[in-house]
Amino acid sequence: MITNEKINSFIEKIPPASKVLQVTLALLDSGELVKAAQIAKEDLALSSYLKSLVNKPIYGFKNQVDDVSQIFGILGVAKSQQAVYNYMMSLLSPKKWSLFALNQSSFHDLQDTLAINWQKILAHLQITDKEIQSAITLLPASIIVAEALFHEKKEDVALLRSASEIDLNTILLRLCQRDLFDICEMIAKKWEMHAHIGAIVQAASGSKPAEDANIDTLGKWMHLLLFFTLSQPKFIQAQLNDFIDFHIEYVDAIYEDFAQLMEIQ
């Protein structure tokens, strides 16, 4: 159904980050917001993405913000970097979704919802590391990879899942000995994202706890955040609620904290 050749071909087709994106990220990394904005403006699609992003109600700005320098200034280094990574990820998303009932707008909504709540979590955990802030951007890659690999096998997947309680991640692992999150990590490497990002997202799969206790804790928060988000009606309707397994026991230790932070009653 899915072979390693197919996975390799998918990875090969992922374009490397463009020069503009690489320089923008490097400048953001060194805190050069103004210079980063000057470079980012050269990529019109990136500029447009950033404008539409910060003017969404979820970001809560009263006035329209149109200038990239202004946007980076408002967001700060970590969130700007996160926004650029989210843009890169959205480039990878398909024009037309078929396995999941998503579109460009709902995928961006998913990215934004995850990003905003991840900021909330990191503030609660008093973590300011900008690489860790950006880690959340890689998580939706698992959905993109699942769509890319399984969309032609939609009916087969449905039949298989009507006979057995098996998620897409497990199907892929059993068929190819690599799962969706291994592929996410390969994307992170290809885009030269910080090694921590791949490690946190691997832990966030819920099936591969990290040896590093800090990364493992972040993995737990991210795993729970993912399912908190995928429990929203719009994402349930997009068939995202059960594309991977929720490991309830993995998040047990942090659940009370999470529930309090997200004001779940």
Next chain:
Amino acid sequence: MRAVVKNGIGIFTPQGFLDGNSANSLLTLEDVEATTKINAEMVLVSLKKVVFFNRNGLDAFVKLFTKVRNKQHITVGFCDYDYKKFTAINKFYKNDLNFSLFKSQEIAALFSASYKNKNKNVLLFSQDKSQSAAMAIELHDNGHNPVIAQTQEEFKEKSKNRESYDVIIEDTYLGQMGQSVATRVTGNAIIYTVSSFLDAEIGNTFNISYHNNSLNVGFRLFIFDAYKVVSMNVHALNFFSKLASSGAEYNATICFVGMTFEKIPVSFKETLEDSGIMFFEQMDDILQNKELLKDLGGGSASSVANKRVINKEIVTELPNFIEATVNTIEMMTNSQAIKNAAKVDQITISGKLEDKIASSIGFYGDIDGMVILVFPFDIAKKASELLIGEATEDTELVLDTLAELVNIVGGKIKSLLFEAEISVNITLPRTYDNVNSLLDVVGDKKGVQVDLSFDNDKFLFFLTR
């Protein structure tokens, strides 16, 4: 959301957080109805992957449950929860708990008449004595050996002796149980379970189209497990008489097992016997008596008078049947399946018969027939690994998985034929732990045999009626 159906139980497994909004999106009436159409006699929502739920979230499911139970007469409820969740549900529905709660799927299966594993030793405890009694009766009726612990202390004490019991039941509640006529397949016989008072409602709860189609695909022995029947009125009498008459043209036999006539007029029995219905005290009186089974048509299809032959309509659709099989095997093994040879004749199984196992599935509707797959055991194991997740020597597990595999083949056939504007439904899958019992059923039937292989491992496809 789709359910996984096993042992007659359709299980929906939502994940994450359940509130009024999310629950409504997770499960619709159409989802549940699609599940009941494939012969689920219980529909349960598993809470094992739900980290949070509130009353509104459960209410959305409970409203659905009520609608479905009223319409389809099936058992509905929740399963797979811990003590904390069990307590919360009881608190939410303190005086209004009219659905069932099963601590695990294993426990739920014990209450399903379609569960093929009988004779389990079960320890059970409930604070509510009427619940303990109700559970014990249901378990006993389903062929298990329940032991009721009278007190919490006794339960704790007995639970320590874990190896004495196959299953231990606690934190479980039987709400209104389903009243649909449960169906299971044993050998070449179909067993229906009926209970309590049989009246005009039997016409609604008995799946007549499933019965007719079972006749069409060659089943000849139908046993009504009637141990739990208390009484019957004239409407039910008419129903069974008509059922027997309509089966007569197929040489089908209908038997009642375990029915007592304490509260049923003896004249009813005579009327039913005149219609050709037979009565037995114990199920084993039929199932363990090979000669009788053969005479009644449940031992071998060779006793069937009206042999049906493969016809042009089915042969025309052969490519769809092969495609469904090949695609499924390729999906399950990630290897390319190759068609080696095809012939129209009686089934020919080469090599050692004892090393092979088989599974079959019937289809009925615009066309009808049966697909059979015969595998060497090692190849069946390989084909089952995707679903099992690891290599296993457990024959029963491989057979169960093979049933799932052939069920997937059946599903694919259904969808490929639908594209060709041919509407069919599929029966429950059957498995054969040795091919001799398969040959008893189809050995003298003509059909299309296709020898297939993947990774040089050979298996056989046979299409017949």
